[in-house]
Amino acid sequence: MSQPLAAARTAAGPTRQPGVLVVEHVPHEGPYAIGAALEAAGLPVRVCRTWAGDPVPDTLAGAVALVVMGGPTAAYEEFTGRAAELALLRAALAAEVPVLAVCLGAQLLAIAAGGRARPGEAGAQIGWGEVRTGQDARTDALFADVPERLRVLHWHGDTMDLPAGAALLASCDRYPVQAFRVGGAAWGLQFHLEVDKAAVDAFAAAFPEEAATAPRLRESAAAELTEPAPHRDRVFDRFAALVAARATRTANRAFFTPMAGTWEERFAADGPVYESAVARLGLRPGQTALDLGCGTGRVLPALRAAVGDEGVVLGVDVTPAMLDAAARHGRTGHAGLLLADACRLPLPSATVDGIFSAGLINHLPEPATGLREWARVTVPGGVLVLFHPSGRAERAARHGRPLDPADPLAETNLRPALHAAGWQLAGYEDATRHFLARAVRAT
Incomplete structure (x- = not known):
């Protein structure tokens, strides 16, 4: 999501x-x-x-x-x-x-x-x-x-x-x-x-x-x-x-x-920061992009703008109601919507140029499995961006808990997990107002 x-x-x-x-x-x-x-x-x-x-x-x-x-x-x-x-x-x-x-x-x-x-x-x-x-x-x-x-x-x-x-x-x-x-x-x-x-x-x-x-x-x-x-x-x-x-x-x-109907309105203010994060993928016209855990598809227009009319954009989510909401918000005009498990993507190997995923990896039963699957479908040199509009410390404080050392987004956990799955961590930003990790598919 x-x-x-x-x-x-x-x-x-x-x-x-x-x-x-x-x-x-x-x-x-x-x-x-x-x-x-x-x-x-x-x-x-x-x-x-x-x-x-x-x-x-x-x-x-x-x-x-x-x-x-x-x-x-x-x-x-x-x-x-x-x-x-x-x-x-x-x-x-x-x-x-x-x-x-x-x-x-x-x-x-x-x-x-x-x-x-x-x-x-x-x-x-x-x-x-x-x-x-x-x-x-x-x-x-x-x-x-x-x-x-x-x-x-x-x-x-x-x-x-x-x-x-x-x-x-x-x-x-x-x-x-x-x-x-x-x-x-x-x-x-x-x-x-x-x-x-x-x-x-x-x-x-x-x-x-x-x-x-x-x-x-x-x-x-x-x-x-x-x-x-x-x-x-x-x-x-x-x-x-x-x-x-x-x-x-x-x-x-x-x-x-039950939240799909109001999800878009609840987080409407996040639009600009998501668009900035999508830009970090460095996509070019004609390429293929995925939004994994797309929810109501708020970043799909930005992905479409990046790859142009000749490119391919897919929004993937496991919740039918979220994809229904995405369709109601007109996102089918920007991307194909795919109901699928992010750890078992029904896509050929080495066909995706960029993957954007916001707030999904923490909720996978086995994050390492997800990272391997995402590497499988990505071309060598392709880019993965993991994003959240709040930093890890800000989120932990907001929820009244300390930082979790087992958090898969902690750099000490994420870097080796990415490497083992076939990615190289190219940038890691855990700032107050956002989290962003950028990884490149190893050649």
């Missing part, structure tokens, strides 16, 4: 520990096997126990996934926290934060995506029953290899009408919508695939009257769970692996997406 994540986070207030946010509505509808899979993948879990009075968070900042569990309320009726949960689900869909939603959670996901939840005409569906996986499940990231018929635990009386474009993954005769996917990273399960025997016992104890209508619900739990267990584990392990693989990207998207 064109403004450091740390600065923006401080302005917005303290952030929560990154991890998976789990929203629980009742104690006996916990994550169970979902939580076990997340823990096995090394993902910290933060549980919002709405049943105990925990307020639903108003932001997904720091969250790498959202899990919304079931409960006894109806998704189409008002209940405490409903509006906040729908807002979180909509934010997750907008930022492509992975979502796993069960029962009530699945119904809320359908509503958040533009569908609806409604009372089921066939009455309550409680107990063990079979669902059938559909064609879309064959290629689904979670449901691939799940058998065509799977025995699961049902405990609901409501159903859903899915939004346009949702993929139906599993169904049954009584209620056709049993599992679905919205977009590429949000899944809803009407049934309870996550349960173990302790969970079944908790269900039965919490709702004895309903349990009485489902013969052998508790007594048969161990036997009934034997068949779906390996498929259950595979589904949740795949979800955990997906979350872990894209955790850094997800956290950045979750933070920046």
Whole structure:
């Protein structure tokens, strides 16, 4: 991003520990096997126990996934926290934060995506029953290899009408919508695939009257769970692996997406200093330039002016909402906009003449990987400019902290990192009013 994540986070207030946010509505509808899979993948879990009075968070900042569990309320009726949960689900869909939603959670996901939840005409569906996986499940990231018929635990009386474009993954005769996917990273399960025997016992104890209508619900739990267990584990392990693989990207998207609409206005005064920094690239007409972490694309006009109409300019960012904002501000007239990970650029080697990056390297999980990738796409003699409109000491003082000796922009860290990646540091300025490092691709 064109403004450091740390600065923006401080302005917005303290952030929560990154991890998976789990929203629980009742104690006996916990994550169970979902939580076990997340823990096995090394993902910290933060549980919002709405049943105990925990307020639903108003932001997904720091969250790498959202899990919304079931409960006894109806998704189409008002209940405490409903509006906040729908807002979180909509934010997750907008930022492509992975979502796993069960029962009530699945119904809320359908509503958040533009569908609806409604009372089921066939009455309550409680107990063990079979669902059938559909064609879309064959290629689904979670449901691939799940058998065509799977025995699961049902405990609901409501159903859903899915939004346009949702993929139906599993169904049954009584209620056709049993599992679905919205977009590429949000899944809803009407049934309870996550349960173990302790969970079944908790269900039965919490709702004895309903349990009485489902013969052998508790007594048969161990036997009934034997068949779906390996498929259950595979589904949740795949979800955990997906979350872990894209955790850094997800956290950045979750933070920046809600700010994309006002980002340009918040930092409008920085325009002239960014233009001066772009000039340090020394670009010539006809060359190719990248803005990595371009945000809303404020420097793209300056890059276009430097390379002329015959040159090539690309703005690269990992947050779709930022690129959407760049397009709204007319930046497509100056550059192509590319949604991509800055550490895995979909570009040929040795094709870029200049790279501008403001406030990005501190937020890469492995800065050395980024520097190597940027060297790969840059021609020998090409130039890299790392910039920020404030010096390191000024930023640290503004945020009430000392300079971090591990900061990748500290000269003692940056110089050897650049050298190892194939760059030579040609200039280093850590002044009060700006930071700028200029490096040249080794020949």
